[in-house]
Amino acid sequence: MNKHIAFSSAPLGHQILGVDIAAGVSDEQFKEVADTFDKYGVVVLRNQKITPEQHIDFSRRFGPTELYGIASYLLPGHPEIFVVSNIVENGKPIGMADAGRTWHSDMCYVTSPPRCSLLYGLEVPRDDAGEPLGDTLFGSTQAAYDALSPEMKQKVEGLKVRNSYATNVERKQKFSTVSEKAQVERLKNQAKFPDVIHSLVRQHPITGRKCLYLSEGLSVAIEGWPPEESDKFITEMLAYMTRPEFVYRHRWCEGDLLIWDNCSAIHLAIPDFAADNHRRMHRTTILYEDSVEQGQLAA
Ligand SMILES: [Fe+2]
Numbered sequence: 001m002n003k004h005i006a007f008s009s010a011p012l013g014h015q016i017l018g019v020d021i022a023a024g025v026s027d028e029q030f031k032e033v034a035d036t037f038d039k040y041g042v043v044v045l046r047n048q049k050i051t052p053e054q055h056i057d058f059s060r061r062f063g064p065t066e067l068y069g070i071a072s073y074l075l076p077g078h079p080e081i082f083v084v085s086n087i088v089e090n091g092k093p094i095g096m097a098d099a100g101r102t103w104h105s106d107m108c109y110v111t112s113p114p115r116c117s118l119l120y121g122l123e124v125p126r127d128d129a130g131e132p133l134g135d136t137l138f139g140s141t142q143a144a145y146d147a148l149s150p151e152m153k154q155k156v157e158g159l160k161v162r163n164s165y166a167t168n169v170e171r172k173q174k175f176s177t178v179s180e181k182a183q184v185e186r187l188k189n190q191a192k193f194p195d196v197i198h199s200l201v202r203q204h205p206i207t208g209r210k211c212l213y214l215s216e217g218l219s220v221a222i223e224g225w226p227p228e229e230s231d232k233f234i235t236e237m238l239a240y241m242t243r244p245e246f247v248y249r250h251r252w253c254e255g256d257l258l259i260w261d262n263c264s265a266i267h268l269a270i271p272d273f274a275a276d277n278h279r280r281m282h283r284t285t286i287l288y289e290d291s292v293e294q295g296q297l298a299a
Pocket of ligand 1: 105267
């Protein structure tokens with residue numbers, strides 16, 4: 001059986017040892033991983049050595065793969081894998097260098113957002129002392145909901161949030177470090193993703209638990225509220241949701257496969273390393289079983 005280690009006192013984040021994806025994962029072992037994942041929202045499987053095929057096959061046990069991101073950053077031959085990296089090869093970036101720089105849930109701007117994302121660490125930047133850089137922070141949207149006062153629970157119930165890919169792209173274009181080609185692809189995507197409305201209080205499709213569904217830069221308005229009041233509320237709510245007591249900070253090691261829930265958690269990448277300090281990660285994005293693959297790529 002697998003060995004479990006809970007991370008400190010954070011309400012999310014759990015480590016599972018004894019799973020070797022390359023050697024094969026039994027149905028019983030996988031059920032334990034999936035149940036732990038549903039319970040803790042973020043799970044790390046350490047010391048993996050997997051090929052892109054093994055990464056994709058393992059991911060598909062959680063649900064159908066979604067094609068995510070910008071076409072030029074997909075792994076050649078494996079479009080299910082989106083490359084997150086600052087590495088430039090033959091003058092071309094191999095992946096997205098500035099992914100996840102604000103607190104967000106992946107693809108909150110589509111009507112059927114993905115269940116989870118599985119990020120595999122191949123190269124981790126390190127400081128002069130050999131300590132890993134580029135941590136990923138996770139906030140429990142479920143613990144944040146649970147900790148609201150009864151008055152606040154009443155206030156947020158029924159609120160509808162506008163989530164906008166287009167607005168976020170406009171914001172990103174101002175400071176983005178991605179290539180011109182990638183920027184053009186992002187702009188093309190704008191037309192593919194009209195704004196969508198989600199409930200602020202989102203019931204988890206699997207566990208039934210209530211979560212606060214809000215992403216910085218992407219959740220742009222509370223429907224029906226005056227803009228100023230709406231902006232203030234979203235800013236304050238995100239500050240509340242990312243208080244230290246709701247957050248787990250993941251320090252990466254090469255070989256980590258990190259799996260996060262896109263309903264019960266939001267996440268943030270910390271860009272505390274230089275461009276020549278290499279980071280290379282492979283990500284798959286997984287839908288709920290009853291979702292239809294949407295093919296969210298730029299043309
Ligand atoms: Fe993300």
